[in-house]
Amino acid sequence: MTTDTQTPVQTDGFHLLIDALKLNGLDTIYGLPGIPITDLTRMAQAEGMRMISFRHEQNAGNAAAIAGFLTQKPGICLTVSAPGFLNGLNALTNATTNCFPMILISGSSEREIVDLQQGDYEEMDQLAIAKPLCKAAFRVLNAEDIGVGVARAIRAAVSGRPGGVYLDLPAKLFAQSMDAAAGKASLIKVVDPAPRQIPAPDAVQRGLDLLKSAKRPLIILGKGAAYAQADADIRALVEKTGIPYLPMSMAKGLLPDTHPQSAAAARSYVLPEADVVLIIGARLNWLLSHGKGKTWGGKSHKDWGGQKFVQIDISPQEADSNVRIDAPVVGDIGSCVAAMLNTINAAGSSGTPWPKPSADWLGAIDERKSKNIAKMGETLAKNPTPMNYHSALNVMRDIIKTNPDAMLVNEGANALDFTRSIVDMYQPRKRIDVGTWGIMGIGMGFAVAAAVVSGGPVIAVEGDSAFGFSGMEVETICRYNLPVCVVVFNNNGVYKGTDVNPTGGPDVAPTVFVKGARYDKMMEAFGGVGVHATTPAELRAAVEEAVRSRKPTLINAVIDETAGTESGRITSLNPTAAKKK
Ligand code: ADP
Ligand code: TZD
Numbered sequence: 001m002t003t004d005t006q007t008p009v010q011t012d013g014f015h016l017l018i019d020a021l022k023l024n025g026l027d028t029i030y031g032l033p034g035i036p037i038t039d040l041t042r043m044a045q046a047e048g049m050r051m052i053s054f055r056h057e058q059n060a061g062n063a064a065a066i067a068g069f070l071t072q073k074p075g076i077c078l079t080v081s082a083p084g085f086l087n088g089l090n091a092l093t094n095a096t097t098n099c100f101p102m103i104l105i106s107g108s109s110e111r112e113i114v115d116l117q118q119g120d121y122e123e124m125d126q127l128a129i130a131k132p133l134c135k136a137a138f139r140v141l142n143a144e145d146i147g148v149g150v151a152r153a154i155r156a157a158v159s160g161r162p163g164g165v166y167l168d169l170p171a172k173l174f175a176q177s178m179d180a181a182a183g184k185a186s187l188i189k190v191v192d193p194a195p196r197q198i199p200a201p202d203a204v205q206r207g208l209d210l211l212k213s214a215k216r217p218l219i220i221l222g223k224g225a226a227y228a229q230a231d232a233d234i235r236a237l238v239e240k241t242g243i244p245y246l247p248m249s250m251a252k253g254l255l256p257d258t259h260p261q262s263a264a265a266a267r268s269y270v271l272p273e274a275d276v277v278l279i280i281g282a283r284l285n286w287l288l289s290h291g292k293g294k295t296w297g298g299k300s301h302k303d304w305g306g307q308k309f310v311q312i313d314i315s316p317q318e319a320d321s322n323v324r325i326d327a328p329v330v331g332d333i334g335s336c337v338a339a340m341l342n343t344i345n346a347a348g349s350s351g352t353p354w355p356k357p358s359a360d361w362l363g364a365i366d367e368r369k370s371k372n373i374a375k376m377g378e379t380l381a382k383n384p385t386p387m388n389y390h391s392a393l394n395v396m397r398d399i400i401k402t403n404p405d406a407m408l409v410n411e412g413a414n415a416l417d418f419t420r421s422i423v424d425m426y427q428p429r430k431r432i433d434v435g436t437w438g439i440m441g442i443g444m445g446f447a448v449a450a451a452v453v454s455g456g457p458v459i460a461v462e463g464d465s466a467f468g469f470s471g472m473e474v475e476t477i478c479r480y481n482l483p484v485c486v487v488v489f490n491n492n493g494v495y496k497g498t499d500v501n502p503t504g505g506p507d508v509a510p511t512v513f514v515k516g517a518r519y520d521k522m523m524e525a526f527g528g529v530g531v532h533a534t535t536p537a538e539l540r541a542a543v544e545e546a547v548r549s550r551k552p553t554l555i556n557a558v559i560d561e562t563a564g565t566e567s568g569r570i571t572s573l574n575p576t577a578a579k580k581k
Contacts, residue, residue, distance in 0.1 A: 224281020412463020
């Protein structure tokens with residue numbers, strides 16, 4: 001706001017944007033300065049917003065996306081035009097794919113020049129490019145429309161199925177001035193940005209009737225269930241019905257992984273054997289083998305396994321996307337789960353308690369679980385030299401057990417799959433990872449946002465390849481002095497480090513990195529703590545110290561370069577492997 005004796009009090013586009021965000025409780029920006037938004041970043045900080053500057057926009061975008069997942073408020077990412085915008089776009093698209101709410105705000109060049117393709121500085125028709133890749137995209141040309149633009153972006157990001165929104169702000173807009181009082185009046189504090197969506201009672205009843213008819217029922221919890229923050233009711237529904245459940249990766253900890261009803265250690269038994277499956281906030285996409293095929297007991301990889309599905313989802317279009325959904329329950333998870341619980345409780349108090357699953361079904365699951373857990377225990381107890389994934393993850397498992405409120409970031413192939421199955425989670429929304437795309441590069445962006453949002457310790461378990469995608473952000477972690485401990489599982493390459501160039505030529509194989517690299521030195525370069533760990537004891541001491549001291553730390557954990565498998569658990573998706581099938 002500027003004061004001048006001649007003119008009335010004025011405001012401008014910069015301040016209207018900052019005020020619009022603040023008015024809606026959006027107090028943190030993840031971004032990277034440059035023309036035309038450098039002053040915006042300075043002013044945002046001056047106006048009391050938290051401005052977290054990154055080294056690459058993709059990482060800022062990933063930070064915004066996961067902040068959105070953790071808080072149910074759209075995470076804000078701010079970039080410069082064309083190249084900065086494109087760097088952020090990867091994260092925006094990934095956020096949309098994962099149903100994370102975020103808003104990518106990019107400065108853009110002058111419309112008159114861009115539209116005539118006259119070659120402006122960083123010229124690009126950003127709005128057109130963003131549109132097919134996100135949930136909604138808007139451009140604001142006049143300062144008095146900033147309030148509406150921000151309000152529409154917030155609603156689009158968080159209402160219904162959450163997702164990414166693009167907001168295009170041409171350079172000229174920022175400097176436009178207008179009367180401050182009129183400017184203030186033009187801003188909108190969004191009322192009820194993510195309205196509850198109450199399910200129809202008959203849909204709830206149909207779902208419960210089907211579930212009740214099951215002989216071998218199963219519940220699958222997805223990251224939509226984690227996002228919904230209906231933790232107590234979800235737990236109550238699982239416990240009240242006594243139905244075994246499987247958590248998807250980012251739903252781990254919604255109920256503690258040690259919960260007696262968790263069927264995670266018997267996954268390959270329960271999926272084909274279940275007859276009715278209640279899905280809460282998960283899609284039947286590739287991560288669930290599209291609800292069919294051998295995973296589900298089908299004869300071939302395209303066959304239906306015979307299961308019936310009840311699916312709770314906020315998107316009315318999700319049902320039947322892969323297999324028939326016999327009982328879709330459309331609404332927000334909080335409302336749907338509460339409605340189911342109420343119906344069950346009402347029936348219970350009028351003398352028809354919920355029929356618990358049969359002892360046969362629960363016993364068969366427990367038997368598989370005990371066997372698999374015992375087998376895993378043996379593997380974890382081994383202490384090979386060099387470390388393998390199991391001996392290193394045995395340490396990480398203990399650390400999370402004693403620090404259940406720590407956030408765990410996880411990416412890689414083997415480093416991802418083994419961590420997911422070995423490290424138990426105890427609290428909701430503590431595990432964040434590569435999500436629906438299996439994308440590499442979320443690591444340091446997620447770690448920064450997890451630290452900023454939670455204020456608590458963050459541990460990132462990273463494959464050495466995965467870490468490389470966002471590794472430069474260790475400087476950001478040091479600059480903001482964040483309590484982040486990065487553990488790089490260093491096996492000298494992508495999946496493993498043992499491939500050789502068949503020609504005998506001087507280039508190494510495409511999957512191989514510099515042998516014996518010292519990633520710990522990267523953290524030291526910026527004043528953080530670097531540790532080179534070659535044994536579980538060294539790894540344990542280093543992570544414990546990092547969690548205690550809260551100092552930025554990177555541990556280079558040396559893993560046997562022969563230990564991994566191609567693509568981890570998803571070897572079969574490689575075309576050569578698929579051809580052999
Ligand atoms: P996962 O990867 O864990 O299997 P997905 O990302 O595939 O989970 O699925 C999440 C689902 O949750 C999406 O279909 C999305 O529409 C749904 N969802 C997200 N938030 C809510 C909510 N608040 N209420 C209901 N459904 C939701
Ligand atoms: N690029 C992007 C953006 N996402 C990807 N998923 C890939 C490439 C392909 N890819 C994987 O799917 S996992 C992976 C790549 C490159 C890295 C695996 O190696 P790592 O982990 O060192 O991170 P492990 O423990 O050695 O398997």
